Amino acid sequence: MFPEGFLWGAASAAYQVEGAVDEDGRGVSVWDTFTARPGVVRDGDTGRVACDHYHRYREDVALLRDLGVGAYRFSVAWPRVVPAGEVNPAGLDFYDRLVDELVGAGIAPAVTLFHWDLPQHLEDAGGWLDRDTPHRFAEYAAVVAERLGDRVTLWMPLNEPVVVTMFGYALGSHAPGRTLGFEALPTVHHQLLGHGLAVQALRAAGCSGIGIANNHAAVSPASDDPADVDAADSYRTLVNWLFSDPILRGEYPVPELAAAMPGPVAADLKVISEPLDFYGVNYYQPTVVGAPTGKEVQVEGALLPAGLPFEPREIDAPKTDFGWPIVPSGLRDTVLMFTERYGDDLPPVYITESGCSFHDPDPVDGRVPDQARVDYHESHLAALAEAIAAGADVRGYFAWSATDNFEWAAGYAERFGLVHIDYRTQVRTPKDSYHWYRDYIRANS
Template structure:
C-alpha cells in the first residue's frame, strides 16, 4: 500500500532513520502452539495448553489449539509468504512436546518438521530466530509439579541440549525462554494462563526455576551451536500514576519492578529486587547457592516484547491497582497505545544496567477487529501502531540504546491464548474455516517499506 507521498505508510520515521537501512533487522514472529495445530500428529505429546484449553471456562468460546492455522501442514506456503514480504528474519518457537519423548529421547518426526522448515527458510534467504520455550510445557512435567519443581529446570536444559544438537547450523540465533513473567505470573500467580494456578508464592518460585532453566541451557547452546548468538526474551511493562501523588508514583514504580526488574535484575544483577517483596511480602523463592550465578550467565542479546502502558494507583497498602483512563487510544485488547513508553523503557534499561546486551524488539504489534472486504483487509490502526513504535525505537537508538532489530507480532492471525481466536494480531488475515491467508494493508505497506530500504 504505497501512499501518494511515497512513504509506504511509515510516515513517522525520519529519512535518516537507522530503521530505514538494511542493516537494521526487520522480521515477523509467531509461536508454535498458536499456529501449528496438529496437536496429536506424529507423536506430539500433550502440553499444559492442551489441558488448559479443555478446562471449562479457561479459554474464550472453548477454543483450542488443535487446528489453529494448520501451519504444521501449510508450512511451505507460509515460508513463501514470509519470504515474499521481504523481511530479514522470522522468529518462531519449537514445540517441546513435539520433539521430545517422555523418556527424554528424540521424536524424529517432530524434529524433521523443524529441519524442513528451517532449511526452507534458509533457501528463501530468511534468518531464523528460534525460541525454545513459548509456554507449551509437556503435560507430563506439569504432572510432576511443572515449574514449581526444580527438576523441570534440568529437564529444560536436557531439551535445549537435544534441540540445539539436532538443529545446529540451521538457526541464526537462539532464545531460551519467551516471556518468563507470563509463564510464572499468569500461569502460577493469577491463573489466567496454563496451568492455571493462583498463588504469588508459586509465581516467584516458578519464575526462579524458569530463569534457572535458562541459565542451565546456555552452556549446551554454546557447545552445540557456537556460531549462533544466545539470548532470552522478556516482556516489559510501562506504568503511569493515575494521580500526581507520591503514593501513585510509588505504585507505578512497583508495577515496573514487578513487570521488569523482577526478571532483568536477576539476569543482569544476579539478584531479585527488594521492592518485589515489599509488593508481595513473604513470597521469596527458595534460591540455592550458585543459582543466581547460573541465571546471570552472559547472554549475547536481550529480546524485549512491548505492547502497551497501564495507569495505576496505590491500593493504600504497598501495592497498586490498575485503573482504566477513558479517552485514550486503545487496541482490540483494550490496551493503551503509547509508543513513547517503549522509548522511555529502553533508555531507562540502558541507564540501569551497564552490562545491558544488544536489544532486539522481539514482539510489538496490536490486535484489531479485522475483516476481509472485497478481497482486502484495511487495518490503518495497525499500520499506525507499527509506524509510531518504530519511530520510538529510532528515538531510543538516537539516545544511545543498542537496538538491532524489530519483529512484528504477528505474522498470522492465530490462537491468542485465553482469548482463543477472538483477537487478531496478524499482518496476514487467516480465515479459520478455509485457512485462506490474505495480506492485510499493513503487510502490503511493510513489504513496500522493506523493498525501499537503503543499504
C-alpha cells in the first residue's frame, strides 16, 4: 500500500502543548495577548499551561517511541528563542534537549519554525503586514538552524499561512484578531517572502529536507450551474493556488492578486519560489462552494464579509464533534489535484497533518475508547494509498495530533490527540487510536 521508506509521524505545535509561557526568558506571543481578551476563546482558555510539554517532554517522547513513529513534527516557539530581538539561550536549550531526546529514541525531528505564535513586539510593529517581519523571520531561522541543523531531518518554515491571513488578519477569530477583510492580502505576500528567506537561511546553514506545511483541500461546485462553477474556481484560487503557485511556480495565480501584493513582487517571487525538497499538505476536509446568495455565512465562528464571489455550502457527510465533515476521498482528491496541476514542478509530498476531534470519554481503567478516530485515520490512509496507486509521490503521513492540546479559539473542548490529556493532573493516557496507529505502522513499515 505504501512505498518503502514511507515516514510515519505524529504532530504538535508549540503554543498548543508547551505551556511555560513566562518561563526561562520566553517573550509574549500574539496568542498570549489574544487569549487574554475576554470572549475570544471558548471558556476563556489559554495556552499558559496547555499540556505542560515544556516540563514533560521526556514522557511525551517516550510515548512517541512506544507508538513507533519515525518522525515527530513539532514547532519551535519564535518568542521563546528570539523574544524581543535578542537570542534567548535558555529557549534554544529547551529545543536542543527535545531534539536530543527524540534522536536518542530513534525519532527524526521535523521542525516547523512558525506555527502562528508571532512575537508580540513584531505584531506591534506591524506584524505580517510589515515588510520587515519576513527579514526578522529569516534571522530567527538562521539562529535555530545553527543550533539544531545537525540533527533535524525535515524543516517547515511556515504552517498554514492561509489561516493566519484569513482568521488572524482578515476575520479576526484567531490571533492577532484583526478584521481587515481584503486589506489583509499583504500578509500573504509577506509570509511567503518570509518562507523563501527562511529557506535561503536554512540552505546557507547546510540544512536539507526543507519544505512547507500548507493547508489545502479539494473544492467542488455546489452544482453544474456556471455560476457555481465560477464560484468554486474563485474559492480554489484564493484558498489553494494563492498559497502554492508562488512557491511552486514563482507566480500568483491571477494578475489581480499579484497587483494587490506589496513591494517588488517579481523580485520577491524569485525568493518565494526557492526550490523545496518536499511539499507538505495539511488536510482536514474538502469544500463545496456555490454562487453567493446574500445570506450571512460563518466559517469557524467568523462571519464572512459581504461581497465575496463565493459561498461555502454544507457538505452532506458524517461530522466530527468539531462539526467538520469526514470525507476521506477528499484527501485522495487533494493530493491528485496537486499532482495534476504541478506535474514535475511538485516535489515529493508529505501529509504533514490530518486528524479529527471527538469528545472522548475520560479514561476508565487506563483505556480511552475512540473508535471514531480509528475509523478516521484508517479511511484517510486508505484514500491516501489510492492516490499513491494513481501515481502521486507521497512520502509520509503525520497524524494530528500526538496528544490532546489547546485548540486555538476552541480552547480545550476539542480533542484531536492519540493520547488523552487530563488537564487537571496532566496524566497521559494512550487512547485506542494510539494502539491502533502503533499496530498499523508495524504492519505497513
